[in-house]
Each structure stands twice: as structure tokens, then as C-alpha cells.
Amino acid sequence: MYSLDDTIAAISTPIGEGGIGIVRMSGPEALAILQKIFVKGKRAKLQTSNFKLQTPNYLHYGHIVDPETAEVIDEVLASYMKAPRTYTRQDVAEINCHGGIVPLRRILELCLWQGARLASAGEFTLRAFINGRIDLAQAEAVLDIVRAKTEAGLRVAVGQLEGRLSDQVRAVRGQLINVLAYLEATIDFEDDEIPERDIAPDLEEARGQLEKLLAHADRGMIYRQGIRTAIVGRPNVGKSSLLNALLRTSRAIVTPIPGTTRDTLEETLNLQGIPLVLVDTAGIVAETEDVIEQLGIERSRRALAQADLALLVVDGSEPLTEADCQIAGLAAGKTAILVVNKIDLPRAGGDFDILPEATRVEVSALTGEGLEELEEAIVEVVFSGQVLASDEPLVSSPRHKDILKRALDHVASAQGAHTRGMPADFVAIDLTSAANALGEITGETITEDLLETIFSEFCVGK
Numbered sequence: 001m002y003s004l005d006d007t008i009a010a011i012s013t014p015i016g017e018g019g020i021g022i023v024r025m026s027g028p029e030a031l032a033i034l035q036k037i038f039v040k041g042k043r044a045k046l047q048t049s050n051f052k053l054q055t056p057n058y059l060h061y062g063h064i065v066d067p068e069t070a071e072v073i074d075e076v077l078a079s080y081m082k083a084p085r086t087y088t089r090q091d092v093a094e095i096n097c098h099g100g101i102v103p104l105r106r107i108l109e110l111c112l113w114q115g116a117r118l119a120s121a122g123e124f125t126l127r128a129f130i131n132g133r134i135d136l137a138q139a140e141a142v143l144d145i146v147r148a149k150t151e152a153g154l155r156v157a158v159g160q161l162e163g164r165l166s167d168q169v170r171a172v173r174g175q176l177i178n179v180l181a182y183l184e185a186t187i188d189f190e191d192d193e194i195p196e197r198d199i200a201p202d203l204e205e206a207r208g209q210l211e212k213l214l215a216h217a218d219r220g221m222i223y224r225q226g227i228r229t230a231i232v233g234r235p236n237v238g239k240s241s242l243l244n245a246l247l248r249t250s251r252a253i254v255t256p257i258p259g260t261t262r263d264t265l266e267e268t269l270n271l272q273g274i275p276l277v278l279v280d281t282a283g284i285v286a287e288t289e290d291v292i293e294q295l296g297i298e299r300s301r302r303a304l305a306q307a308d309l310a311l312l313v314v315d316g317s318e319p320l321t322e323a324d325c326q327i328a329g330l331a332a333g334k335t336a337i338l339v340v341n342k343i344d345l346p347r348a349g350g351d352f353d354i355l356p357e358a359t360r361v362e363v364s365a366l367t368g369e370g371l372e373e374l375e376e377a378i379v380e381v382v383f384s385g386q387v388l389a390s391d392e393p394l395v396s397s398p399r400h401k402d403i404l405k406r407a408l409d410h411v412a413s414a415q416g417a418h419t420r421g422m423p424a425d426f427v428a429i430d431l432t433s434a435a436n437a438l439g440e441i442t443g444e445t446i447t448e449d450l451l452e453t454i455f456s457e458f459c460v461g462k
């Protein structure tokens with residue numbers, strides 16, 4: 001996976017029908033392969049043309065022609081970019097062809113026949129990382145940009161690609177290494193040869209920085225991954241109607257018949273920049289003979305278990321039932337909002353107090369009343385009301401959060417050792433661990449296994 005000497009090729013646009021599709025190559029043979037299969041100019045003149053792609057960073061009009069059979073595969077625009085000022089820092093060639101699966105496959109095959117190798121997932125970005133154009137956190141940001149679900153999520157990812165997170169992490173790491181160098185010197189030399197230095201303020205500052213980065217990590221992760229929100233309740237309370245009302249489309253089937261929704265259904269909603277992955281579920285009943293209903297309920301329970309947030313819906317026009325209380329029991333311990341629906345109808349008696357800890361919102365999925373309050377309540381519950389505002393780098397991946405936590409633990413224990421007057425070796429061991437951990441974010445200290453795991457999440461062609 002780490003060889004850089006061969007030329008890799010892949011379809012870089014999504015598979016399917018599209019206006020254009022792009023086959024991309026990177027490596028020392030990229031230009032040579034392109035020249036073998038690309039003929040510049042109009043189709044009528046193909047025979048006479050023996051053009052060489054002289055100008056980099058320029059779109060050349062022409063055709064892809066199979067050099068063995070002279071068959072014209074597609075009319076294309078081709079370009080090549082010369083190393084090192086490219087995405088991978090290698091020679092890169094790109095062929096913009098028609099976006100159907102057949103031309104894309106044929107052109108990719110031609111590239112492979114002429115000596116390219118099929119790229120593995122994320123290999124273009126991996127080369128950018130190995131060649132030092134971007135660090136590991138920036139490479140990961142590329143994936144986050146591709147997958148961003150809202151503009152706020154995109155902003156976080158672009159900030160990371162620009163190196164905002166890396167810069168801060170590198171600054172803290174640099175500070176720790178600086179302290180380490182001093183400690184090593186005091187270990188290696190006699191005390192009187194080294195000027196006395198108080199390392200306590202440095203440790204304190206490093207710790208403060210790490211704490212600051214960690215403070216907003218949960219919020220960053222929400223922007224990146226979204227909040228899984230399960231809409232649960234007994235049949236006919238209006239779960240699907242609520243999903244439709246929040247999405248402002250009629251996505252799910254709604255009928256007066258209890259048991260309409262049989263399977264879970266997922267849709268993403270952009271709520272003030274927070275990607276909300278809404279999951280509509282089958283109504284949960286205490287007991288049923290219906291096999292399909294049983295399976296649906298099983299899925300509802302699973303959706304609830306996997307959710308970050310539960311919207312427990314009850315029917316405000318009917319008294320609570322046994323099933324309502326059972327479902328409340330399932331939602332116990334979860335972050336939840338109690339949604340009392342159908343407030344356009346006459347109110348049933350009782351206080352609907354089945355989730356005493358949870359925020360409670362009254363809505364009508366039918367008229368739209370209370371929906372804004374519900375949206376506000378979701379933001380409040382998820383973010384304590386604060387939505388992303390500043391340009392501070394946001395830690396948005398569980399991997400980074402985990403590393404920062406480890407680094408913080410090590411720095412704290414170095415601080416402890418230092419204040420207790422332990423020998424410099426002890427402090428140094430912890431600081432070394434902290435610095436190594438931080439290096440895993442930027443990729444300065446990283447194992448091949450970890451690299452493989454990270455890049456395997458990418459799609460081929462990226």
C-alpha cells in the first residue's frame with residue numbers, strides 16, 4: 001500500500017449516471033499512459049494527429065482511443081499536472097469523460113492495460129500525506145469534507161484541512177518536546193552545567209491547551225457525525241406525521257390505521273447546522289401475534305438503543321396507556337424529549353408525566369404548531385443551546401478526542417510527578433508518552449496498521 005513508485009488509477013466520481021465522470025491517475029507514468037490513449041482534436045482528424053500533451057495545467061480536448069484496436073471510446077477533456085504542485089505531489093493525469101459507467105470503466109481499463117494499477121481506497125490522499133503535502137489530520141479532513149452533512153459540518157472539516165487543528169496540536173507537542181529536551185539535559189549532565197528552569201508553567205499551559213481542545217470535542221463530533229434521533233411511541237400517536245412535519249415533506253406513509261409503519265426509516269435533517277439523522281420507527285405495542293409487527297418492533301427497540309436522542313411521542317388526545325409507560329421505560333437513561341402530539345384535538349385528562357427528567361414539548365404534527373419549540377428544544381438538549389460560532393478549531397473525530405484525552409492524562413501525571421519532586425526521568429516518561437500520542441493526530445508518530453485503518457474508510461478514487 002505504501003509504494004509510491006507505481007502509477008495508480010481510479011474512477012474519482014461517483015458510480016452512476018452523471019454529466020461528467022473523471023478517471024484520475026497519479027504516479028511517474030501518469031503522463032506517458034495518458035499520451036498512449038489520448039488523441040487531441042476532432043474525431044475526423046484523429047488519424048493524422050500525433051499530438052503530445054505539452055502544456056500542463058491545461059484542459060485538452062480530444063478522444064480516448066484504444067491504442068491496440070484504434071476504437072474510439074469517448075470524447076473527453078484531458079489534463080495533466082506536473083509534480084510537485086499537485087494533490088499527491090506526483091504527476092497527476094485526469095480524464096473528464098461522459099459520466100456513464102461504461103465509458104468510465106473502459107477508460108479505467110485502458111489506463112490499467114497501459115501499466116497503471118488500480119488505486120486502493122484513499123490512496124491518492126494517502127500519497128498526499130506520505131509526500132508531506134498534508135498531515136494526517138488534514139487527510140482525515142478530506143474524508144469529512146466529502147461526507148459533511150451540513151454547512152456547519154463542512155466548516156469544521158475545512159478548518160481542519162486548513163491545518164487549524166494540526167497547528168494547535170503541533171504547538172502543544174512542540175512545547176512538551178522543549179520541556180523534554182531540558183529534562184533530558186538535566187538527566188545527562190551535572191546540575192551546575194544546565195541553567196535552572198521552572199517547567200511548571202509550561203506543563204500548566206500545555207494542559208490548559210489540551211483541555212480547551214477537548215472542551216468542544218463533543219460538539220465537533222456532532223457536526224461531523226450528526227445526532228441519531230429515534231422517534232418512538234406506541235402505534236398511531238403520530239410518529240410518522242412528526243417526521244414528515246420536521247422534514248417538511250411527506251416522506252413516510254401516514255394513515256389512521258395503527259401499525260402503518262412496519263420498518264424503520266431514516267432521513268437527515270439540517271437543524272441550525274446540526275445534522276439530525278431522524279429515524280421513524282414502527283409503533284411499539286406490549287404484545288402482538290403479527291410476525292411482521294414483531295419484527296418491526298424489534299427494529300424500533302434497536303433504533304432506540306442506538307440513538308443519541310429519543311423523541312418519545314404520546315397522543316395528547318388520549319389517556320396514557322400501558323404501552324406508553326413501557327416505551328418510557330425503554331427510553332430511560334437516554335437523552336430524550338417527551339413530545340405530546342395532537343394538541344389541536346381536545347385534551348385528554350392526566351399529565352403525561354412519564355419522563356420526569358426530560359424536556360417536554362407540545363406539538364401538533366398536523367397543524368405545525370409547536371414544531372419550532374421542538375426544534376429549539378433539540379438544539380438546547382444537544383448543545384445546551386449554543387451553536388457553533390467561532391473559528392476555533394473543533395475536534396470532530398473520536399480518534400482525535402481519544403488521543404487528546406490520553407495526552408492530557410500523561411501531562412497531568414507529569415505535573416503530579418513534578419510537584420511531588422520525583423526525579424526528572426519520571427516526568428520525562430510521561431511527557432514522552434504525551435508527545436507521542438499527539439504525534440498520532442498529525443501523523444508524526446503513527447503505525448502502519450493505524451494508517452491502513454484510517455485510509456480504508458475512504459472511497460476509491462479519493
Ligand SMILES: Nc1nc2c(ncn2[C@@H]2O[C@H](COP(=O)(O)OP(=O)(O)OP(=O)(O)O)[C@@H](O)[C@H]2O)c(=O)[nH]1
Nearest residue numbers: 235236237238239240241259260261283342365366
Ligand atoms: N389531529 C391530529 N391528528 C394527527 C396528528 N398527528 C398525526 N395525526 C393522525 O394520526 C394518525 C396516525 O398518524 P401516523 O403519523 O401514521 O402515526 P404513527 O405513530 O406513525 O403510527 P404507526 O406508524 O402506526 O405506529 C393519522 O391519521 C394522522 O393524520 C396531529 O397532530 N393532530
Ligand SMILES: [Mg+2]
Nearest residue numbers: 239240260261
Ligand atoms: Mg408511522
